[in-house]
Amino acid sequence: MSEEMRAKLRAAFEAFSSERVRWLLGRSRHIAEVGKLKPEETRELIRSILAEELERGLIVSELKANGPLTVPELAQRTGLPKRKIMWHLICMMKEGRVAIRGKKGDYYAFSVP
Numbered sequence: 001m002s003e004e005m006r007a008k009l010r011a012a013f014e015a016f017s018s019e020r021v022r023w024l025l026g027r028s029r030h031i032a033e034v035g036k037l038k039p040e041e042t043r044e045l046i047r048s049i050l051a052e053e054l055e056r057g058l059i060v061s062e063l064k065a066n067g068p069l070t071v072p073e074l075a076q077r078t079g080l081p082k083r084k085i086m087w088h089l090i091c092m093m094k095e096g097r098v099a100i101r102g103k104k105g106d107y108y109a110f111s112v113p
Contacts, residue, residue, distance in 0.1 A: 007061065014057030021053050055080055056088050060097060060112060068101040068109035 024046060037045065058078050063069055066077070071089070075082045089110055092098040101111040 007058065010057070010061035010065075012054065012057060014060045018053050018056070021050065024049055052088070055084065056092060056097075059085060059088055060092070063098060063110060063112045067111035068104075069111075070104050070107035070109050072107060073104075074110075 055078075058080070059074055062074060062077050069077070071082050071085050074080070074085045078085070080088075089098055093100075096113065098110050099113045100108045102109050
């Protein structure tokens with residue numbers, strides 16, 4: 001198995017360990033039944049949240065394997081844009097999933113607590 005495939009599997013594991021994803025998958029039928037969203041809107045919402053959590057899982061798995069890392073280092077390792085990585089890091093800091101662990105040059109370095 002290639003290293004890229006292993007990284008994707010680690011990211012998927014991290015994503016599906018997320019409370020946000022477990023809640024969404026558990027409540028998706030209820031969301032659809034309540035009828036506040038059309039079926040296609042519900043599917044799109046679920047796809048969007050799963051995509052975000054897969055990206056966050058990729059970031060967390062890189063931090064676990066190689067952290068602490070800076071935003072540019074994470075961008076290089078994940079292929080995600082720096083802006084998107086920063087947004088994910090801010091969200092995950094609020095959730096306590098990542099933390100600042102000092103600086104590397106001009107950049108903050110992040111790790112998993």
